[in-house]
Amino acid sequence: MKRTLVILLIAVLLASCGGGKSEGQSTTTATPTTEAQVQKVDLSQVPEEWPKLNEELATKGEQLFAQKGCNACHMVSDQKLVGPGLKGLNERTTYRWSMAMILNPDSMLKNDERAKQLLKEYGTPMPNQRITFEEAEAILHYILKVSQ
Numbered sequence: 001m002k003r004t005l006v007i008l009l010i011a012v013l014l015a016s017c018g019g020g021k022s023e024g025q026s027t028t029t030a031t032p033t034t035e036a037q038v039q040k041v042d043l044s045q046v047p048e049e050w051p052k053l054n055e056e057l058a059t060k061g062e063q064l065f066a067q068k069g070c071n072a073c074h075m076v077s078d079q080k081l082v083g084p085g086l087k088g089l090n091e092r093t094t095y096r097w098s099m100a101m102i103l104n105p106d107s108m109l110k111n112d113e114r115a116k117q118l119l120k121e122y123g124t125p126m127p128n129q130r131i132t133f134e135e136a137e138a139i140l141h142y143i144l145k146v147s148q
């Protein structure tokens with residue numbers, strides 16, 4: 001009984017590994033923005049360009065940044081903590097990339113060149129904080145605000 005369970009587990013693991021690989025391959029033909037990512041979380045409607053600052057969202061985002069534990073690893077200055085300081089994010093990457101990184105860091109760290117580079121530099125993988133699309137938007141408005 002135990003042995004069948006183990007075999008089953010291995011089979012499941014192998015199957016999920018296979019899935020990861022084909023996903024990786026599909027990104028090799030994609031543009032630098034993470035098409036695998038865009039499909040997975042359906043960020044296809046999210047523009048590359050950053051929106052205009054919405055103060056109300058920024059205020060909500062400031063609370064979420066603490067509530068969701070982002071501040072355990074990130075400063076909103078240009079100082080490093082466990083992860084990069086997030087001030088000026090809008091000058092170094094696109095809005096869509098940022099949404100993808102916050103909503104699905106695991107896949108980004110596997111498939112996206114820029115994310116992989118950051119992981120090399122920081123050594124800690126950013127965890128998935130399980131936040132919603134709307135929460136991520138608010139947080140990015142907060143980052144936009146501190147970057148002004």
Ligand code: HEC
Nearest residue numbers: 068069070073082083084102118119122123124125126129
């Ligand atoms: C356990 C630490 C940790 C937590 C918690 C965390 N991050 Fe990260 N984050 C990182 C690290 C480390 C990186 C750099 C990439 C890597 O190594 O995975 C990163 C990268 C990023 C980037 C890209 C930064 C750049 O310069 O391009 C953004 C944006 C970001 N995180 C936002 C968030 C937000 C928003 C939250 C909260 C919902 C959050 N992070 C929670 C560790 C963390």
